[in-house]
Amino acid sequence: MLQRIDLRGVQTTRSELASRLPRAAxxxxxxxxIIAPLLEDVxxxxxxxxxxxxxxxxxxRPEHLRVPAAELKKAAEGLSPGLREALEISIAHNRAGHTAQLPEDRITEVMPGGFVRQRWIPVERVGLYVPGGLAVYPSSVIMNAVAAQVAGVAQIALASPPQAAFGGLPHPTILAACYLLGIDEVFAVGGAQAIGMFAYGAAGEPALDPQVLCEPVDVVTGxxxxxxxxxxRSVxxxxxxxxxxxxxxxxxxxDxxxxxxxVAADLLSQAEHDPAAASVLITDSEDLADRVDAALTVRAAATKHSERVHTALTGPQSGVVLVDDLDAAIAVANxxxxxHLEIQTANAHEDAQRIRNAGAIFVGPYNPVPLxxxxxxxxxxxxxxxxxxxxSGLNVHAFIKSVQEIEYSHDALVRMYGPLRALAVDEDLPAHAEAVKARLDS
Structure with a gap:
């Protein structure tokens, strides 16, 4: 089922190697x-x-571009107990995982009386995009929103495409996830136009919307x-x-x-997303490749989205890469x-430490990407x-800024005048030194 790329016996550079690997165009x-006039229209x-x-x-044609608060609450009340529990567990686990990413403010005494403070400040307002094409992604609501909330963002807006089946509102599970997270600024806007709305803001239509439907944001993610x-990229x-x-x-x-x-189940799990999804096996075992191919054939025929899966697995972006040994496999992976990179080898933990390039690494046989x-x-x-x-993958750093505060005493500034003046004169910027000297003269 999967095309095979045989790199056994091939010695090449990383850039040449990357050019031979399967990749979606x-x-x-x-x-x-294509979208430039659309963004200008918005x-x-x-x-x-x-x-x-x-x-x-x-x-x-949505009646409500901004989803009414009552619809968010209604969607949450309509959740089955099992789905609500799953969403709440996901929120709690992601809150714990993202809290561990928060950097700490630090004060460094560079010299006696001379201090630099490293501060981390959240942006004020963000726009989160959650797609709604071939599948429904309440998990993407959680991934975007929790990172922003943990970072300390004060204003969070979220957009997801309107659905004809739900009266022009986003999918109810998307709305329910927003409610559970306390997000009430939710828009029934999809695609590139949602990104344009976040970047430029959007005026309302008289009699239908507030004068300003959406204020511009500082950061867009999703x-x-x-x-x-x-x-x-455009904005x-x-x-x-x-x-x-x-x-x-x-x-x-x-191996x-x-x-x-x-291996087959995990390759198929990502092929389920989209006909253009990429599923790649890198192995030094041709026997394993044969057995994975056989398992994929059975599983692909039996799965719900079999046509989509078959298109993805047989496309040019998917395949088996055969290599000489595990060292070569690691080189190909990098x-x-x-x-998403899974390591399913006899020494998975040690092998994972050799990976430099991956969005996320799933280590060992009990860590499939869906986890x-x-x-x-x-x-x-x-x-x-x-x-x-x-x-990097989305994390709290997408929503915070690093700001340095400088605070030197008079005595510390006096001691720095000589070296600072030497640099300023060398750069032919004497007013730089004069700004310091003005303080010494006083």
Missing amino acids: LNVEKAMD RTRGAAALRDLAEQFDKV PGNIFVAAAK RGVVGIDAEAGTTEIAIVA DSANPEY AYAAE GDYMAGSNHVLPTGGTATFA
């Missing part, structure tokens, strides 16, 4: 050209544009399709963004000790830089498309 630049016409675009893309990624600089998260991907490093049924998707306490908004070589 995404043209974000072309998507940016910027200039606000709510009127948002309703028109919802009718065009979501096949429904996953989405290529048009959401393109919109985030970067107007607002901060987390990353251009694209279609999901999983890579599994496995002959791995259970082929576990070159691929997967969004991180929902309950582990980690975040599932992760870098895709190889960007894990330089980017």
